[in-house]
Amino acid sequence: MENSIFELQYALDTFYFLVMGALVMWMAAGFAMLEAGLVRSKNTTEILTKNIVLYAIACTAYMAIGYELMYGGGTFLKDLALDGASSAELLGEAVLAESAEAGFAGGSVYSNASDFFFQVVFVATAMSIVSGAVAERMKLWAFLAFAVVMTGFIYPMEGSWTWGGQSVFGLFSLGDDYGFSDFAGSGIVHLAGASAALAGVLLLGARKGKYGPNGAIHPIPGANLPMATLGTFILWLGWFGFNGGSVLKLGDIASANTVAMVFVNTNAAAAGGLIAALLVARILFGKADLTMTLNGALAGLVAITAEPSTPTPLVATMIGAIGGALVVLSVIALDKLRIDDPVGAISVHGTVGIWGLMAVPLTKAEASFTGQFMGLITIFLWVFVTSFIVWLVLKVITGIRVSEEDEYEGVDLSECGMEAYPEFTKS
Amino acid sequence: MENSIFELQYALDTFYFLVMGALVMWMAAGFAMLEAGLVRSKNTTEILTKNIVLYAIACTAYMAIGYELMYGGGTFLKDLALDGASSAELLGEAVLAESAEAGFAGGSVYSNASDFFFQVVFVATAMSIVSGAVAERMKLWAFLAFAVVMTGFIYPMEGSWTWGGQSVFGLFSLGDDYGFSDFAGSGIVHLAGASAALAGVLLLGARKGKYGPNGAIHPIPGANLPMATLGTFILWLGWFGFNGGSVLKLGDIASANTVAMVFVNTNAAAAGGLIAALLVARILFGKADLTMTLNGALAGLVAITAEPSTPTPLVATMIGAIGGALVVLSVIALDKLRIDDPVGAISVHGTVGIWGLMAVPLTKAEASFTGQFMGLITIFLWVFVTSFIVWLVLKVITGIRVSEEDEYEGVDLSECGMEAYPEFTKS
Amino acid sequence: MENSIFELQYALDTFYFLVMGALVMWMAAGFAMLEAGLVRSKNTTEILTKNIVLYAIACTAYMAIGYELMYGGGTFLKDLALDGASSAELLGEAVLAESAEAGFAGGSVYSNASDFFFQVVFVATAMSIVSGAVAERMKLWAFLAFAVVMTGFIYPMEGSWTWGGQSVFGLFSLGDDYGFSDFAGSGIVHLAGASAALAGVLLLGARKGKYGPNGAIHPIPGANLPMATLGTFILWLGWFGFNGGSVLKLGDIASANTVAMVFVNTNAAAAGGLIAALLVARILFGKADLTMTLNGALAGLVAITAEPSTPTPLVATMIGAIGGALVVLSVIALDKLRIDDPVGAISVHGTVGIWGLMAVPLTKAEASFTGQFMGLITIFLWVFVTSFIVWLVLKVITGIRVSEEDEYEGVDLSECGMEAYPEFTKS
Amino acid sequence: MKMITAIIKPFKLDDVREALSEIGVQGITVTEVKGFGRQKGHTELYRGAEYVVDFLPKVKIEAAVAAELVEQVIDAIRGAANSGKIGDGKIFVTPIEQVMRIRTGETGNEAL
Amino acid sequence: MKMITAIIKPFKLDDVREALSEIGVQGITVTEVKGFGRQKGHTELYRGAEYVVDFLPKVKIEAAVAAELVEQVIDAIRGAANSGKIGDGKIFVTPIEQVMRIRTGETGNEAL
Amino acid sequence: MKMITAIIKPFKLDDVREALSEIGVQGITVTEVKGFGRQKGHTELYRGAEYVVDFLPKVKIEAAVAAELVEQVIDAIRGAANSGKIGDGKIFVTPIEQVMRIRTGETGNEAL
Numbered sequence A, B, C: 001m002e003n004s005i006f007e008l009q010y011a012l013d014t015f016y017f018l019v020m021g022a023l024v025m026w027m028a029a030g031f032a033m034l035e036a037g038l039v040r041s042k043n044t045t046e047i048l049t050k051n052i053v054l055y056a057i058a059c060t061a062y063m064a065i066g067y068e069l070m071y072g073g074g075t076f077l078k079d080l081a082l083d084g085a086s087s088a089e090l091l092g093e094a095v096l097a098e099s100a101e102a103g104f105a106g107g108s109v110y111s112n113a114s115d116f117f118f119q120v121v122f123v124a125t126a127m128s129i130v131s132g133a134v135a136e137r138m139k140l141w142a143f144l145a146f147a148v149v150m151t152g153f154i155y156p157m158e159g160s161w162t163w164g165g166q167s168v169f170g171l172f173s174l175g176d177d178y179g180f181s182d183f184a185g186s187g188i189v190h191l192a193g194a195s196a197a198l199a200g201v202l203l204l205g206a207r208k209g210k211y212g213p214n215g216a217i218h219p220i221p222g223a224n225l226p227m228a229t230l231g232t233f234i235l236w237l238g239w240f241g242f243n244g245g246s247v248l249k250l251g252d253i254a255s256a257n258t259v260a261m262v263f264v265n266t267n268a269a270a271a272g273g274l275i276a277a278l279l280v281a282r283i284l285f286g287k288a289d290l291t292m293t294l295n296g297a298l299a300g301l302v303a304i305t306a307e308p309s310t311p312t313p314l315v316a317t318m319i320g321a322i323g324g325a326l327v328v329l330s331v332i333a334l335d336k337l338r339i340d341d342p343v344g345a346i347s348v349h350g351t352v353g354i355w356g357l358m359a360v361p362l363t364k365a366e367a368s369f370t371g372q373f374m375g376l377i378t379i380f381l382w383v384f385v386t387s388f389i390v391w392l393v394l395k396v397i398t399g400i401r402v403s404e405e406d407e408y409e410g411v412d413l414s415e416c417g418m419e420a421y422p423e424f425t426k427s
Numbered sequence D, E, F: 001m002k003m004i005t006a007i008i009k010p011f012k013l014d015d016v017r018e019a020l021s022e023i024g025v026q027g028i029t030v031t032e033v034k035g036f037g038r039q040k041g042h043t044e045l046y047r048g049a050e051y052v053v054d055f056l057p058k059v060k061i062e063a064a065v066a067a068e069l070v071e072q073v074i075d076a077i078r079g080a081a082n083s084g085k086i087g088d089g090k091i092f093v094t095p096i097e098q099v100m101r102i103r104t105g106e107t108g109n110e111a112l
């Protein structure tokens, strides 16, 4: 009967992982809608194509090699089906032995396949961050080629040093030596995505017409704000899976309570970020800026992601609010620096990802500012440098930017040959 | 080992609450899409802003004070993390003691944080109802100010008298004295939202051009029906959480079966409401009216919300169908009365909310028509009167209505300075 | 205490079923968005109306009679509430007896109501397939009449022969005699929907202007690709419920692990299908075709649906990839044959549904090509012939096609009297 | 015959159409346009950066009318479209040499 | 040179364009417009309240052509756009005083 | 007074508007149009079937100006809109017989 209890715990924890993973998968739709809403309509088909194809590429590359690099599970997940056991019965025995050792309230025991499912949707998230920043001017196929390297190699490597527990090229261990702590990936996922995006944007340059002489900045409004808002709601919902699933275990009182707290704090931080961005934009610009407000909610979510389990709801709200305020300032600052990021991805995931990491020691005794800093610098350097090289190679070989004329006509025609809203007359 | 079973039950019930809560949170997106689809495009950015900001306000105000008023959990949820225990261990002990007392098949025992999460998304729902009814003419910041009072005070007060079990100003107890019964909130959430909306609409007046002389009614078609349809599907999905989670317990046979029945009946009522509205509109107008059909589905959902666990699926379908028929008539009637509600929120949530409450005694022996009536009148009076006062104060201090010229130009420009679909030419 | 364990297992399995069912319900929104994005804007209101009304009809007809035909549960589900028991207590006893007999790791025991909920959303899926194929020219009310027969009779009959285990008119048994195996319904749901669609399309003819003289094909681009992409993401998410729920049990190690594998394989196949379609379209057309890419993802999902539990992730990716390649070729071929299917439903669900069924023996020893073929031919013949008759009867009685003039003006006006995007000027 | 072209504020469209109907103008053609003129656009901020929306939404009305009706038509349009505020728009009169009703082939004033 | 302006039903656009190409008209400019005329709009109901959709979708075609081609162009448009049903539209001929091709600066008939 | 109508490439709109402002043209009206001309459209594939997108997005600018300004306006437009590539567009000059500012009732050159 004890075994039945372990079986139920395994089933419950596996199910929890799958449901949380499905929510994270849904974030892919959120990024697609957010980005499609914030670009011009002549570049919409391409951003949609990028977003859905990168999700497929992430799933395939991570299955082929990424998961092996990060956690070691064999290429192509060859032993996933029964966690390496030769029959369902032996799988059961192995699991029960593991459970007995871990103890009911101990480390989590769940299906390896559910772990892969949960991990793989994270990879896609990291990559989705990039697509928005390079929107409206990058070649489709160069982007997709980058996606293969990012999801199959760059991300898994830094993932192996953090969640994977490996040492960084045998030099040092972020976890053991520095106590680096990143609950659900403010750094590992979000800063990583933003670093790759930054490298791409620097090599790519700004969209034509975005910056004029004498520091003039010409806004390029997004074509469809309802879509951008829908995308934000989707991301908000998906984030419950992102953070909630990162507790990794549900099946005892302490774990279940932690998962619930993570839900509450994730929601509180998003709300705080949204309100702060709304107010800061109101003060700076004298009006309610919907796009900043949306960015603020996402900033709140990114900020809390590094540690959603230890703050009180009030503190979570404040961590989110600081993220929301930061994102407004960061968007303005990047524009001043002429770093053109159509959707604000570098600010939301990069700037605020850093804030999220550095905020961990405020509520978690085990974490230190030095350790957090070591982690963020490692992630940033690795992802930025390798991405820069890959983008550069692509630039040399195939080019990464569409021609000026194609940019005027819209990349939908040049890259996809298909308009997102093709109708001229309605009848 | 018995403790392990209680732990699993706690984990399962907490998880169930969180998943249901996430579905209800998703309803916020549903309201945003529904309302954005049913207004004119010149007022779309503002309605999106209202919807996403009100969600953040609801989460923050309810955390700060609302939950304390309604259920008493301390301001800012200060003791939420460990349900007031001083360590995870003591939390575990306290929970196990509680479970032992309740018994396996007894009252539900789950994480307090999950309860807050589930409750807070209800608050947002109530407030979302308001935004649609006052659309296209209300000042953004006045609306947001109202949202703070509604979610921090007005709703929590009536919530405390119903689900919170408190007596109404020490005068009488809806539950103990009248057996008032409102399973998931046809009255407590939906009628409440509609009452606040009605107060606002009465003070605000109709949109310019909606009503002409001699009783003429000039329709103002919504700009984007796919979005309105998406919103309805989102709400339908979210409602499984709304009603399904209101069973409050999943972890034994009787509870699990009840949750399943609630899903079936919720779905059946929505289907019934949809079909009835489709047919009634067909008979009255001679055509299939999509917007009425969407309202019909929502009406079915509102109608069954007061008691989704006792009817058979056939009866649930019929309760929903009556709601669907009612909503069509109510929309027409309100238009005759020149009460201008762009999305039909007062009809869907108010008129049909009343029907839902009054239908409870039909399938639930413990409920009485008198008791239900007492409840609905208490909710309506409280919310309507307090809302009216708050709207009035806002009207006097800041004004609640935009200028006629701003209304012609669209509130997107005057209130948000940003068009939802800003493009003139595609290139 | 053993009973408590059974109770928890029942609760967990019921909950799992409900969550998976909710995901499948969400697919109805996916079909609505996909189809609304792929038609012209003048036909958008009607396709939305069809999609949401057919969902309601499916729920009602299947409740009234379909479930009884397929699994025998009484018309109108009259005994659903307590699984036929006369009290909650007796229900509990009956369930525990059933569980004891099945054993902890044996057949699944869950709430009958959750089973109905899961089954009913499948019916709607089958019907949704039809609406896309007949879009832009079919009369609304004829379509709805067909939906009643399809969901109340045609689908339940073939469902009874397959998942219901009944013999085909007393002639032979697909399961017992042929070992026909269709895990989640590549044939039973998808091919069935496609067969009904094909019958409709043949009787209906192509849209005006789609085919010219001398084999000319005039593309009619979909009006809103972001919506079509959103629809695809929704379907992808919902499919985790579709396939994941079809394991039917979660509550022991082997089952939970299978559910997790099904999630992984479902995702892998979709990714494979997407990439294959992208590449095949690139090779054939020289460009990235977003609509084909979307179809490819869905094709991958349909392909793996017949057996997502036995392949390794690599094999699942390949099964999906073949589906994705097939769908591109099938779309082209159907166009050559002048079978006009605006959204590619017949290719995605029919052609690839067949591939899915025939691929089962590749990874599942118990299945045979003959058996699979018998199943598919039975399903196809039954659904195609009965559907053809029903469409024909409708054609004779009421007509199924709108007038040429209405088709030019758009069916939104003639069938619904309401434009999806009615605005002329924004102000 | 003359073509009367008027650029007006969008929300005046219905009034103008009614005013024209009343004096017997049986057909008009309407186009959604953007206008740039004395009425200044507004300065907006998008994510912190300023931009000027110079082009304001306007509606263009075209009515071909018999030469003798011109003054009456101008008066009707002006009466309905005038709000006294800047940006109310313009009326242009241009010559038409020939008109034909596609359906019947009628020409001249009968074709209007 | 003359400007031929035709208001036609949207679904006739391709036919008209082809007819014009056939007689050698090398360029046209097309605008989406709404028309109000003898062809009555339909009465719709939105949520139970009636409204008249007076303005029907039309397409405006403008082709600048040499004066001598005018009759031929009119015939071509009429031939392609005429369905014999009310609302088929109108053709207007107006004078052009000058034309220039922006790219080359050519003027007169060469610029067309 | 003359009406100057120019069909240009959409992305030249801002340049043209500025060029016109500089020479004192105070008002213009802009319409989104589709053009068919020497500049060939592109052939696209939709789900494997070919189709030709003949109509390219263009912008139509209309400016009513005093007769004496015509040449200057033409030059300004040409200067700003000319990219030397096919499809740069056309400029048409047509007569206006009368102008009125709706707000004030002014007519003639004052009304521009």
Ligand SMILES: Nc1ncnc2c1ncn2[C@@H]1O[C@H](COP(=O)(O)OP(=O)(O)O)[C@@H](O)[C@H]1O
Residues within 6 Å of the ligand: D007, D034, D035, D036, D037, D038, D039, D040, D056, D058, D085, D086, D087, D088, D089, D090, F026, F027, F028, F029, F030, F062, F063, F064, F065, F101, F102, F103, F112
């Ligand atoms: N010279 C012109 N040529 C063409 N259109 C003009 C001209 N001047 C003004 N317009 C149109 O008339 C509209 C109103 O003009 P504006 O100068 O703003 O105000 P007002 O009509 O009160 O003088 C402009 O938005 C523009 O569409």
Ligand SMILES: Nc1ncnc2c1ncn2[C@@H]1O[C@H](COP(=O)(O)OP(=O)(O)O)[C@@H](O)[C@H]1O
Residues within 6 Å of the ligand: D026, D027, D028, D029, D030, D062, D063, D064, D065, D101, D102, D103, D112, E007, E034, E035, E036, E037, E038, E039, E040, E056, E058, E085, E086, E087, E088, E089, E090
């Ligand atoms: N006098 C007019 N001036 C400008 N446009 C007109 C005029 N009369 C008709 N039109 C345009 O022509 C279209 C068709 O005209 P209508 O009177 O409906 O039918 P018909 O062309 O058969 O006489 C109208 O919708 C309108 O766009």
Ligand SMILES: Nc1ncnc2c1ncn2[C@@H]1O[C@H](COP(=O)(O)OP(=O)(O)O)[C@@H](O)[C@H]1O
Residues within 6 Å of the ligand: E026, E027, E028, E029, E030, E062, E063, E064, E065, E101, E102, E103, E112, F007, F034, F035, F036, F037, F038, F039, F040, F056, F058, F085, F086, F087, F088, F089, F090
């Ligand atoms: N004869 C014409 N009448 C009206 N518009 C024309 C005519 N010729 C060209 N246009 C417009 O001018 C645009 C550019 O013309 P096109 O022949 O493509 O190139 P170019 O201006 O370089 O000669 C066309 O897209 C069309 O809108």
